[in-house]
Amino acid sequence: MSRPPPPALPALHPRLQRYLDGPWGKVQGFVHPDAMVLLDVALAFQESHGITGGFFEIGVHQGRFLLALEHAAGTGEPGLALDVFEDQALNIDKSGHGQRAVLEANLAAHALEPGRVAILQGDSTAPATRRAVLARGESYRFISVDGGHTAGHAASDLRLAEEVATPGAAVVLDDFFNTGFPGVTEGLAQYLTSGGTLRPVGVIGGKMLLSPLSWSDRMRAALRKRFAESPRFRVREVSFFGFPYTQARVA
Numbered sequence: 001m002s003r004p005p006p007p008a009l010p011a012l013h014p015r016l017q018r019y020l021d022g023p024w025g026k027v028q029g030f031v032h033p034d035a036m037v038l039l040d041v042a043l044a045f046q047e048s049h050g051i052t053g054g055f056f057e058i059g060v061h062q063g064r065f066l067l068a069l070e071h072a073a074g075t076g077e078p079g080l081a082l083d084v085f086e087d088q089a090l091n092i093d094k095s096g097h098g099q100r101a102v103l104e105a106n107l108a109a110h111a112l113e114p115g116r117v118a119i120l121q122g123d124s125t126a127p128a129t130r131r132a133v134l135a136r137g138e139s140y141r142f143i144s145v146d147g148g149h150t151a152g153h154a155a156s157d158l159r160l161a162e163e164v165a166t167p168g169a170a171v172v173l174d175d176f177f178n179t180g181f182p183g184v185t186e187g188l189a190q191y192l193t194s195g196g197t198l199r200p201v202g203v204i205g206g207k208m209l210l211s212p213l214s215w216s217d218r219m220r221a222a223l224r225k226r227f228a229e230s231p232r233f234r235v236r237e238v239s240f241f242g243f244p245y246t247q248a249r250v251a
């Protein structure tokens with residue numbers, strides 16, 4: 001006897017739902033739809049606290065998750081997309097394959113405000129790239145860390161994310177506990193145990209949500225509530241190197 005399908009994904013904020021129901025399927029990428037719940041909870045949390053800011057992704061490939069961040073952001077909030085793009089010799093662990101022209105076409109076709117996304121080509125671990133990001137003087141409320149997948153990349157990219165995160169930001173790290181890319185989990189451990197101030201909040205769909213430490217407990221309470229309200233999820237409270245977070249999987 002085959003198992004019945006799992007309960008549906010809970011309804012998302014209208015902008016995120018519109019993206020998931022439409023453009024999502026037309027943009028090639030490496031994101032599980034359940035990860036959208038992380039953005040949805042963060043968006044509701046930030047709206048309830050009056051938090052604004054832009055969006056930033058390190059490692060954009062063809063823009064599937066960048067466009068999710070773009071749909072989460074409010075009107076006029078700026079965006080930044082960072083990737084090595086065609087300079088794939090710098091993609092040393094061969095995770096994805098940025099293609100600038102494809103990204104630009106996807107942004108033109110599917111972004112709510114295509115003109116607001118600045119594109120930066122560079123190696124996220126290079127000091128010059130870091131300076132170029134900081135020189136923009138922007139802070140971001142939605143950040144995705146999905147560039148190089150070695151421990152060094154993950155730890156360095158989390159430090160950059162920490163520097164440009166607005167209070168109450170949602171920082172989403174891809175491939176937590178993906179056995180094909182163990183460096184991400186190793187890099188997260190290095191970051192957390194060497195003074196990093198982002199804190200784990202929750203995990204679903206292969207992505208970990210983190211937030212600045214003064215905000216993470218409150219964001220986690222909001223995430224836990226959302227998971228508990230949906231029959232789709234089975235939830236466990238766990239900890240990683242002593243840092244607690246809420247883990248959900250599809251029932």
Ligand SMILES: C[S@@+](CC[C@H](N)C(=O)[O-])C[C@H]1O[C@@H](n2cnc3c(N)ncnc32)[C@H](O)[C@@H]1O
Nearest residue numbers: 029030059061065083084096098123124147148
């Ligand atoms: C797994 S893909 C990103 C997937 C994307 N977030 C999505 O929504 O589908 C990883 C991306 O990181 C880029 N990348 C790899 N190493 C990088 C580095 N050192 N700096 C910036 N980008 C890098 C690759 O070119 C690739 O596009």
